[in-house]
Amino acid sequence: MQWVGLPPLVGAVSNAGGVITALTQPSPAALRQAIKETRALTDRPFGVNITLLPTINPPDYEGYARAAIEEGVKIFETAGNNPGPLIKFFKSQGCIVIHKCTTIRHAKSAEKLGVDVLSIDGFECAGHPGEDDIGGLILLARAANELKIPYIASGGIADGRGLAGALALGAAGVNMGTRFMCTVESSIHENVKRKIVQSTERDTIHILRTLRNTARVFKNKVAIEVVAIENRPGGAKFEDVRELVSGQRGKVVYETGDLDYGVWSAGVTLGLINDIPTCKELLDRMEREAEEIIGKLSTLVTTKAKL
Numbered sequence: 001m002q003w004v005g006l007p008p009l010v011g012a013v014s015n016a017g018g019v020i021t022a023l024t025q026p027s028p029a030a031l032r033q034a035i036k037e038t039r040a041l042t043d044r045p046f047g048v049n050i051t052l053l054p055t056i057n058p059p060d061y062e063g064y065a066r067a068a069i070e071e072g073v074k075i076f077e078t079a080g081n082n083p084g085p086l087i088k089f090f091k092s093q094g095c096i097v098i099h100k101c102t103t104i105r106h107a108k109s110a111e112k113l114g115v116d117v118l119s120i121d122g123f124e125c126a127g128h129p130g131e132d133d134i135g136g137l138i139l140l141a142r143a144a145n146e147l148k149i150p151y152i153a154s155g156g157i158a159d160g161r162g163l164a165g166a167l168a169l170g171a172a173g174v175n176m177g178t179r180f181m182c183t184v185e186s187s188i189h190e191n192v193k194r195k196i197v198q199s200t201e202r203d204t205i206h207i208l209r210t211l212r213n214t215a216r217v218f219k220n221k222v223a224i225e226v227v228a229i230e231n232r233p234g235g236a237k238f239e240d241v242r243e244l245v246s247g248q249r250g251k252v253v254y255e256t257g258d259l260d261y262g263v264w265s266a267g268v269t270l271g272l273i274n275d276i277p278t279c280k281e282l283l284d285r286m287e288r289e290a291e292e293i294i295g296k297l298s299t300l301v302t303t304k305a306k307l
């Protein structure tokens with residue numbers, strides 16, 4: 001949740017496992033401050049995410065990791081390429097590591113590296129879905145068959161029905177990005193939240209596909225332009241689209257509400273998001289909906305048993 005995983009939101013959702021996105025902070029020192037701010041907002045545990053993907057300005061990953069450890073963070077979410085050294089470092093510090101990945105083979109490698117929990121990210125997700133294009137239904141069912149450690153479902157979940165479905169597929173919980181962007185406590189501009197509410201599942205697009213660094217973003221003018229450049233005869237190099245896809249431009253969208261200023265991450269859950277609740281309202285409602293659905297399904301089983 002680059003540019004969104006900020007203290008007010010993390011504090012508000014910490015009962016359900018809020019995570020500060022380290023790289024949203026400009027430096028390890030700023031991350032320390034964000035951890036302190038979050039701690040002032042909640043006495044519940046929260047984590048820090050470090051995502052290792054190609055970046056325009058390579059961040060000091062180790063510095064962010066050390067800063068978070070020194071601030072007493074005990075839960076880390078890792079994601080992206082070659083997370084081994086970071087995972088080993090966090091485990092050597094006695095931390096809990098959740099690794100987010102988009103394939104079962106990566107999940108199994110992470111399991112071997114000693115991660116505690118996996119976050120299985122289906123193709124429906126916002127941001128980087130990997131290059132294999134496998135939807136959550138299949139990935140989670142495969143996870144149930146293949147993995148030994150607990151996993152949570154990520155990508156495509158925005159309501160109680162999704163939560164109940166994920167639990168049925170063996171997940172221990174769910175991870176939500178786009179849904180939390182559209183809450184009262186999310187610090188992004190109201191225009192973005194309103195746009196999410198108005199949009200449907202057909203309003204996302206994949207950029208950087210041809211560079212094998214696919215990212216699902218909101219289908220706005222900039223994203224359409226990026227794809228057009230990628231589809232030119234002869235293809236595109238990263239330099240051809242760098243200015244357009246830059247995270248710094250996307251950040252401006254969240255700050256000013258100018259929806260076409262840059263690319264911004266959004267998942268297919270756009271089709272399921274119809275309001276801007278507080279995090280508490282959202283989570284209470286999802287729990288209620290999921291319990292109702294699970295209750296109905298149990299009735300089906302009981303009825304069948306009586307027949």
Ligand code: NAD
Nearest residue numbers: 002053054055056057126127128211213238245246247248
């Ligand atoms: P950024 O401004 O450095 O880069 C913008 C986009 O271009 C990102 O998608 C990045 O992966 C991609 N990119 C950068 N250099 C590239 C290269 N040489 N070849 C191909 N693609 C390249 O990124 P940012 O918005 O400041 O984000 C910081 C980090 O967080 C990046 O690693 C980004 O990928 C990651 N992020 C991850 C997700 C996710 O879904 N996990 C979502 C948003 C951002």
